Amino acid sequence: MAIAIARSEGTEHLSREDRVQLLRYMLLMRGIEERAMTLYRQGKVPGSFYDGCGQEAISTGAAFAMGPADRLCVLHRDLAAHLVRGVTPARAFGQYMGRAGGVTAGRDGNVHFGDWRLGCVGMVSMLPDMMLVATGMAMAFKLRREQRVALTWFGDGSTSRGDSHEAMNWAGVQRLPIVFVLENNQYAYSTPLEAQFAVDPVHRAEVYGFPGISVDGNDVEAVFEATREARERALAGAGPTLIACETMRMHGHAAHDDMRYVDQAQLEEWRRRDPIERQERRLQEIGVDVGAVRAGVAEEIEAGLQEALAMPMPDPASATEGVFHEGEANVLGDGQAPWSGVS
Amino acid sequence: MSEMTYLQAISDGLRSEMRADDRVFCMGEDIGGFGGAFKVTDGFIDEFGADRVMDTPLAESGIVGTAVGAAVVGMRPVCEMQFSDFISCGFDQLVNVAGKMHYRQGLAVPITVRLPTGGGFSGGPFHSQNPEAWFMHAPGIKVVAPATAEDAKGLLISAIRDPNPVLFCEHKHLYRRVKGEVDEEPYETPMRARVAREGDDLVVITYGAMVHTALEATEDLDGASVRVLDLRSLVPLDEEAILDSVRACSKVVIVDEANEMCAAGAQVAALIAEHGFEDLDGPVVRVATPSVPIPFSPPLEQAVLPSVDRVKEACHELLAY
Numbered sequence A: 001m002a003i004a005i006a007r008s009e010g011t012e013h014l015s016r017e018d019r020v021q022l023l024r025y026m027l028l029m030r031g032i033e034e035r036a037m038t039l040y041r042q043g044k045v046p047g048s049f050y051d052g053c054g055q056e057a058i059s060t061g062a063a064f065a066m067g068p069a070d071r072l073c074v075l076h077r078d079l080a081a082h083l084v085r086g087v088t089p090a091r092a093f094g095q096y097m098g099r100a101g102g103v104t105a106g107r108d109g110n111v112h113f114g115d116w117r118l119g120c121v122g123m124v125s126m127l128p129d130m131m132l133v134a135t136g137m138a139m140a141f142k143l144r145r146e147q148r149v150a151l152t153w154f155g156d157g158s159t160s161r162g163d164s165h166e167a168m169n170w171a172g173v174q175r176l177p178i179v180f181v182l183e184n185n186q187y188a189y190s191t192p193l194e195a196q197f198a199v200d201p202v203h204r205a206e207v208y209g210f211p212g213i214s215v216d217g218n219d220v221e222a223v224f225e226a227t228r229e230a231r232e233r234a235l236a237g238a239g240p241t242l243i244a245c246e247t248m249r250m251h252g253h254a255a256h257d258d259m260r261y262v263d264q265a266q267l268e269e270w271r272r273r274d275p276i277e278r279q280e281r282r283l284q285e286i287g288v289d290v291g292a293v294r295a296g297v298a299e300e301i302e303a304g305l306q307e308a309l310a311m312p313m314p315d316p317a318s319a320t321e322g323v324f325h326e327g328e329a330n331v332l333g334d335g336q337a338p339w340s341g342v343s
Numbered sequence B: 001m002s003e004m005t006y007l008q009a010i011s012d013g014l015r016s017e018m019r020a021d022d023r024v025f026c027m028g029e030d031i032g033g034f035g036g037a038f039k040v041t042d043g044f045i046d047e048f049g050a051d052r053v054m055d056t057p058l059a060e061s062g063i064v065g066t067a068v069g070a071a072v073v074g075m076r077p078v079c080e081m082q083f084s085d086f087i088s089c090g091f092d093q094l095v096n097v098a099g100k101m102h103y104r105q106g107l108a109v110p111i112t113v114r115l116p117t118g119g120g121f122s123g124g125p126f127h128s129q130n131p132e133a134w135f136m137h138a139p140g141i142k143v144v145a146p147a148t149a150e151d152a153k154g155l156l157i158s159a160i161r162d163p164n165p166v167l168f169c170e171h172k173h174l175y176r177r178v179k180g181e182v183d184e185e186p187y188e189t190p191m192r193a194r195v196a197r198e199g200d201d202l203v204v205i206t207y208g209a210m211v212h213t214a215l216e217a218t219e220d221l222d223g224a225s226v227r228v229l230d231l232r233s234l235v236p237l238d239e240e241a242i243l244d245s246v247r248a249c250s251k252v253v254i255v256d257e258a259n260e261m262c263a264a265g266a267q268v269a270a271l272i273a274e275h276g277f278e279d280l281d282g283p284v285v286r287v288a289t290p291s292v293p294i295p296f297s298p299p300l301e302q303a304v305l306p307s308v309d310r311v312k313e314a315c316h317e318l319l320a321y
Helices: A016-041 A056-064 A079-085 A089-096 A129-143 A162-173 A201-208 A220-235 A264-271 A275-285 A290-309 B006-020 B044-048 B060-072 B084-105 B132-136 B149-161 B210-217 B239-249 B264-275 B298-304 B308-319
Strands: A071-074 A120-122 A150-155 A178-184 A212-216 A241-246 B002-005 B024-028 B053-055 B076-080 B112-117 B142-144 B166-171 B179-182 B194-197 B202-206 B226-230 B233-235 B252-259 B285-289
Touching: A016 A056, A016 A079, A016 A089, A016 A220, A016 A275, A016 A290, A056 A071, A056 A079, A056 A150, A056 A178, A056 A220, A056 A241, A056 A275, A071 A079, A071 A129, A079 A089, A079 A120, A089 A290, A120 A129, A120 B084, A129 A150, A129 A162, A129 A178, A129 B060, A129 B084, A162 A178, A162 A201, A162 B060, A178 A201, A178 A220, A201 A212, A201 A241, A212 A220, A220 A241, A220 A275, A275 A290, B002 B006, B002 B149, B006 B024, B006 B044, B006 B076, B006 B149, B006 B166, B006 B179, B024 B060, B044 B053, B060 B076, B060 B084, B084 B112, B084 B132, B084 B166, B112 B149, B132 B142, B132 B166, B132 B233, B132 B264, B142 B149, B149 B166, B149 B179, B194 B210, B202 B210, B202 B239, B202 B264, B202 B308, B210 B226, B210 B252, B210 B308, B226 B239, B239 B252, B239 B264, B252 B264, B252 B308, B264 B285, B285 B308
Parallel strands: A071 A120, A071 A150, A150 A178, A178 A241, A212 A241, B024 B053, B024 B076, B076 B112, B112 B166, B142 B166, B202 B226, B202 B252, B252 B285
Antiparallel strands: B002 B179, B142 B233, B194 B226
16 A cells, blocks of 8 residues: 655645634634743633644645545544534633633643534543544544544654554554544654554554655645545545654643754744745735735734633532533534535 | 243343344344354344344444434444453443443433343353442442342343343353342343341341352351342442341351452442441451452352352351451
8 A cells, every 4th residue: 555645735625714714723723822822821721821833734725635524533633623613712712711712611721622522522631632533533423424534633742652552453454434644743742753653554554554644734725635535445445544743842832841852943944834825925926915914813812812812710519520421412513614525 | 920041130120121123233243043152042043133133343332322312323232252351442432432322412311232241151251240330330330140040030121121231240150150030021120239138136238149059058047037139230229228128137258259349349338338237247347359369260260259168158257256
């Protein structure tokens, strides 16, 4: 099974409006995270703060290719996936600040959330546990003969843990409709790739019985196109795909991490490959007013922030509630799917 | 009603839920054509097909993790661990993913995990454990442990219908040793304690296979009236029934087949110390397996598992207090 390289320039499956939306979601993610970092420094975000600066193309491009009835397990550097599915900036800010109006109402922090009404399951800190959960969703879709696909993101560090093997092996054995998106951002906390694996994990797909595709993770349209094709394969009953996205974590593991272990030249090289600037250049070439897109996003973020700052903190008396579900079990609902190809 | 073994009652409960609800399916190692290591799903594949009696890869974390995924999109998976011991390999998915899901995200995880537990037949250190207390300590997971054929069926049906993760501890030593009259129709057994035998001089509080050990040990204790309280469910723990028995009997022996340290019985003892102290007429006495791995050789294994004689002796001593 050969390893294909996805096209890196444009796609016939994206309308002009789709391409603007890809930029908009990336700008929203970066803008919300930059603002949340400030809130953290002001003491308004408890705990620590994690972001996905530099990786916006991966969650945006992959989530954008999915349909409303598809289901996603979203990781901590994938805020844009939540935004694509319909989480508002206000609820994201509320989440960071531990407010009652945050997605988990203060039960969990950071991007540890998933809005079940929007078809998303939030991650746990144990990586890559969600690969198995996504595999189970795909298993249910296949059992019920539904035309639906599961997708999960995972990182380079989590390729070392057993659940990644169990998930990809299981998905391969059962030829499940699932897309595994590897975000290879060069470092797991401070651990570089060469201390994590001896061989590029994209090659693992072949031994599990499905294709592995290397993609420029800083090219949102390339990530979209690779995901779209993987989803088509899954819908056709051809089984899983591993999409290995090469990118760079431009900030530390979390707010406290100054990344002294990263060479400045490496950072500078990746800065030149910024996914947002790249998409902006593309859109400018086709006459899009990028400044207007930026201004619209800034307004959305500011309005969301003000709404979140007005949210109350959760009631301490509710801290012991909700450990168990009562009544009929709820199930994941459909999410927003803005791509014109699925609407 | 018809007479069934404990094992047949589990199969019967599972079969009836699979017939009634398309969302219910089984997954585990060697459960399809082979019918499971203990034959709980023997013949199921002929009735329900390989999709619903799914042979999985040898991957316990995979079994629990994919069950969670299937559950949150509307299925009702019933997972089989070949032996309860192997749930250690699925611990993270149960404790961190399944158990915390509802509290964090408001999403129900209706999975049942069947755990063939317990020792007594030279299973050795990796095929004899009673892991229930590991999960009692983890919020968000229910734990039930039937002692009779009737409860095995009813508690399994309750577990499958419950919208939460439920561990169903089925004691291997009871599979073919215990029989009872079981209703052929489906029914739910509440996750509450039951009085296995009435009495008011002393109460033995226990669950699972030890209910039978307790009944045998206290059948004839020089005319003493000994109650046996079968907990049936460990999470939720029926605190009211425990404290009622303490009020009625004032003397308490707690029996665990599990290792003693922080076992289910330790929680029962703590509850009684906190809320039943004024009703006691003697120290709370515990009988359990000491904190050692379960040894293989019969004399070694019998030396550590709570026996009829050990329970009898503990009751005698407490009655004389």
